[in-house]
Amino acid sequence: MSNFSINAKKAIIPDSSRIGENVKINCEHFEIGENTFIGDNVRINCRKFVAGSYLYMTEGVEVGRGGCFGPRSNVIIGNNVGIFESAILNPSESISIGDNSGIGGEGMIWTHGAWLDVLSGFPSSFGPVKIGNNVWLPARTIVLPNSEIGDNCVISVNSVVNRNLPAGCLAGGNPVTIIKEGVYPRSLNSRQKRDIIDDIISDWVDLLKNKSHDEFEIRFEGDLELRLEETGVGIAVFNFESPPYSASGEMGDLAEDLRDYLRRRGIKIYTGGDFRSILPRYMDN
Secondary structure (H helix, E strand, O other): OOOOOEEEEEEOOOOEEEEOOOEEEEEEEEOOOOOOOOOOOEEEEEEEEEOOOOEEEOOOOEEEOOOOOOOOEEEEEOOOOOEOOEEEEEEEOOEEEEHHHHOOOOOOEEEEEEOOOOOOOOOOOEOOEEOOOOOOOOOOOEOOOOOOEEEOOOEOOOOOOOOEOOOOOEOOOOOOOEEEEEOOOOOOOHHHHHHHHHHHHHHHHHHHHOOOOOOOEEEEEEOOEEEEEEOOOOOEEEEOOOOOEEEEOOHHHHHHHHHHHHHHOOOOOOOOOOOOOOOHHHOOO
């Protein structure tokens, strides 16, 4: 059992979820979905925090700062969301993040901004932030109050989002500008998908060799069905035809390592279990 503290009127934490060391949670309502992972040294301070399944929140994330227990201090997060190292979410006003979206390391979402004397004409800004489904905000991207980002958007590193962005766009800069609209999602044919998968599998096989693991055979049945046979375990089948992608059969250590590697390369397969990888042989002991 990890060492974390929680102070909440209502808390829902499924048995399948994991919370790391030195995590401190102060919420009126705290609720996370199945297979959530919250890393070490995370702080969550707001009125209401609700997240769907497979939230992946890594070390040092902070939810809070500045009026974070007001009536609109709500953080609502969809399914399959990643929030990475040392990101800051400031829910003075509400923050919503849609399914399959990600906040990169040291990214920031602010719903309030005021310091200088407003009666002397200096600016202040208070307002909610809404992030759609399938949005990627990479490392050190900042989102300011009263901003809404549509579905299927990609923002470049170190950008400052201070406006609404339409669905499907590529955007970046400080302040953010729209680089191109209607970019995402793109329709790929089977051959294009297979080329991407081949590159990922080739890199994964090289990684396994570096870890001194070679007790497997791998082959495709058709363009988008991969079979991994692990010695002494059996055959795992990965299907990439269309989302949601699937993995079935005998999911041994190598199959789970592949599933985790695919996740890190942008192909997520959810089976109801944790993502996990194997260590190099020299670290077995």
